[in-house]
Amino acid sequence: MSPSAVALTTIFGLVAVGTTIGFLAGMRRKMDLEQWTVGGRGFGVIVVYLLMAGEVYTTFAFLGASGWAYSRGGPTLYVLAYLPLAFVVSFFVLPQLWSVARRFGMQTQPDFFSVRYGDKYLSAFVCIVGVVCLLPYFQLQVTGLGIIVSIASFGGIGRTPAMVISVALLAAFVLASGIRAVAWVSILKDGMMLIAAVAIGVGIPYLYFGGIGPMFTAVTHARPAHLTMPGATKNLGHTWYITTVLLTSMGAYMWPHAFASSFTAKSGDTLRRNAVVMPLYTISLAFIVFAGFSAVLIVPGLANGDLALLTVVRRSFPPWLLGLIGGAGALTAMVPAAILVLTAATLFAKNLWRPIFAPAMADAQVARLARAMVVVLSLVSLWLAIYSSSTLVSLLLLGYAGVTQFFPGVVLGLYWNRASTVGVFAGLVAGIAIATLLILSGRDPYLGWSAGFLGLCANFLIAIVISGLRRYPVHD
Amino acid sequence: MEPAAKPSLGALLLALVPFGGMCFSVALWDRVEPRIGGIPFNLVWLVGWIALCSVCLWGAYRLETRREKDRGRE
16 A cells, blocks of 8 residues: 555544544433533533643644744744633632533533523624634635645545545534534544543654754754744744733633533532633643744754645655544544534524524424525535635634633623623623724734733723713612 | 522632632742753643642632531531
8 A cells, every 4th residue: 555545544544433433422421502501510620621621732833832842943832832821710700600601501612602691682792702713723624624735645536635534524413413523523532632642742853853852952053043932033022922821821711612622511619620620621732833943953944834644744754654643633633523513503593593584494404404404504614714815823813812802791791790791791892892993904912911811901991991980880 | 599608708718829829920930940840840830839829729719618507507
């Protein structure tokens, strides 16, 4: 067999194993809307943990973080800081959220806004922003899958056909199995990913430089400025680092899927204990970053940094190992992608279409609409992935700038009973407008500050001032 | 919807510690030297703080659960 056949067979074999686990987990259960989207709310500690860990480790970490270490250098360190800090933030938000969610029977993020602020337009707006922000995150996974398949085929399969194959497989997987299947495939995916991360992060520096220490010595000599901020960039300095870490650590659980995954837990205490342990899980990301830094000297001059990790793997390891690592990467894209598209489709059907356009719709019809939306959203992301040239990290940061704008509405809504609908709505709109304008006009970072963070500051300020002006709380 | 119970001051302070260590203090530790085991100082610093982050949250967890228990007894 040719090297590309070995690598591709291994990848598809792994994906097949993962999909089978998913189908088996999804079988023997009646697939109504509740079961398909929130697993019938019956998830125990372990499944919730798997689901949340599954959401942390995406293609973004695998190809995106290593790609940034390769092309940008020092600024990549923000990835190692924001995830642990996101769990710190979650410690003070998720248990409180969980208890109101249980009391009021919330299933989705817009449900929270609808219950707390009692305004269907605010919750519809939250829903639209959520779906729009999920698209680049989903697109990121599709792009990652395309990269994996095309590199493993040694260029035999182009990126576009590779992405078409991946999306078809993904949509079939989601339609057939739902959220429970996704959680169980996470076991295989995370196990493989941890092994792959250590193998790459330790193995590659060892093969070329004789160890991690000598590798860094070599990088320091060749590119003295690469390992600190701003690295190979002009404008990603310390101010950018601080504002981006703050933005993303507050935003991590504002993603609609992450927000709702806390609802599936059995108790608020589970979520707190999760937050204590989860930071340790991110240490493995350091290995991925090591591999990205090694690639600087092994395969210099790649036009797209996202290709760096797998290009080095292909050059260094036999095809079967490339296949195993690629397969781990493929699952790492498919599991989160399934969660993302499932969340976006459900949000659209349940929180946007039904309340605004078709109040009489039955649950079974909503479920059918959500399934149709899985196909539509998959096609939209495929189209975006084919025609966009953004790097994986910039796609993620784009989504973060949007979803983090929910943070003031959530935190003020939980802790401050004077937080008013008008104040929160105005803050949200202002925050999104500022972030969008700055990003679309190419001004991110603006004067060194992350654009999303500037939006967030305005958002908080407006929400607090307008809410404070009202003499009485609007809701009790 | 009544507001959620405020977290204790101790837990909040413990939560601020990793933000100080990993985020605001970046200008102090974003250096290559001294390297430890050959690994640049900024990377070693962050990985160390990831572990400390869990330690801080564990402390906050102890504080919060003890407070809830006390409140339950009243």
